[in-house]
Amino acid sequence: MTIVITAFERSPDGGKGLARDTRVRWALEEAGQPYEVRLVSFAAMKEPAHLRLHPFGQIPTYEEGDLALFETGSIVFHIAEQHPGLFPADADARARAITWMFAALNTVEPPILELAIAKFGEGDKPWTQERMPLVVERIRNRLKQLSARLGDAGWLDGEFSAGDLMMVSVLLRVKPSGILAEFPSLAAYVARGEARPAYQRAFAAQLAINAGEPK
Numbered sequence: 001m002t003i004v005i006t007a008f009e010r011s012p013d014g015g016k017g018l019a020r021d022t023r024v025r026w027a028l029e030e031a032g033q034p035y036e037v038r039l040v041s042f043a044a045m046k047e048p049a050h051l052r053l054h055p056f057g058q059i060p061t062y063e064e065g066d067l068a069l070f071e072t073g074s075i076v077f078h079i080a081e082q083h084p085g086l087f088p089a090d091a092d093a094r095a096r097a098i099t100w101m102f103a104a105l106n107t108v109e110p111p112i113l114e115l116a117i118a119k120f121g122e123g124d125k126p127w128t129q130e131r132m133p134l135v136v137e138r139i140r141n142r143l144k145q146l147s148a149r150l151g152d153a154g155w156l157d158g159e160f161s162a163g164d165l166m167m168v169s170v171l172l173r174v175k176p177s178g179i180l181a182e183f184p185s186l187a188a189y190v191a192r193g194e195a196r197p198a199y200q201r202a203f204a205a206q207l208a209i210n211a212g213e214p215k
């Protein structure tokens with residue numbers, strides 16, 4: 001069955017791979033699954049046809065036959081369940097990989113998103129400058145804790161899993177701020193993720209759409 005995902009017609013990041021379709025593309029590449037991409041404009045994302053797929057009017061979505069999913073956590077989970085390569089065979093190890101997926105989305109991504117909101121959504125507010133150190137400190141605390149847990153290991157729990165895919169994807173979003181570089185073992189962890197051939201293919205595919213002059 002053909003897998004169809006949605007992505008920005010033109011990503012606001014200009015092809016840096018930070019839009020969330022990249023993590024879904026990466027999971028599909030790790031799983032060796034071909035997929036098609038339907039590009040949507042910001043206006044189309046808020047129209048009924050897209051809202052039927054995604055109640056919050058966002059990308060990415062995932063369609064496979066009669067199944068339509070939204071939320072990257074759920075989409076990557078589904079891909080990992082359906083195909084080998086992203087979840088370990090051992091039941092306990094699989095449960096731990098799922099735990100890391102939740103940790104990435106529920107514990108590490110929120111403070112990172114807060115920084116993006118503070119910079120780009122609320123940058124013109126008079127209180128932003130005063131608030132910024134708190135926002136940055138919350139990210140540093142999380143990265144310190146994550147770095148302590150990762151230690152010298154290559155991945156978070158044994159072999160590379162969907163937990164690492166999600167964690168690396170989330171950490172990539174803080175890389176441009178320079179905060180990731182303060183934690184060399186995490187920066188190396190992210191670089192290991194970026195070096196995976198499946199990530200490279202996913203990155204190149206989104207870049208092919210987003211590079212060049214805006215349409």
Ligand SMILES: N[C@@H](CCC(=O)N[C@@H](CS)C(=O)NCC(=O)O)C(=O)O
Binds near residue numbers: 019020057070
């Ligand atoms: N929690 C959602 C977040 C989805 C999301 O924020 N998508 C962004 C692109 S990366 C989007 O569509 N933004 C446009 C908008 O919200 O209008 C997920 O993980 O899928």
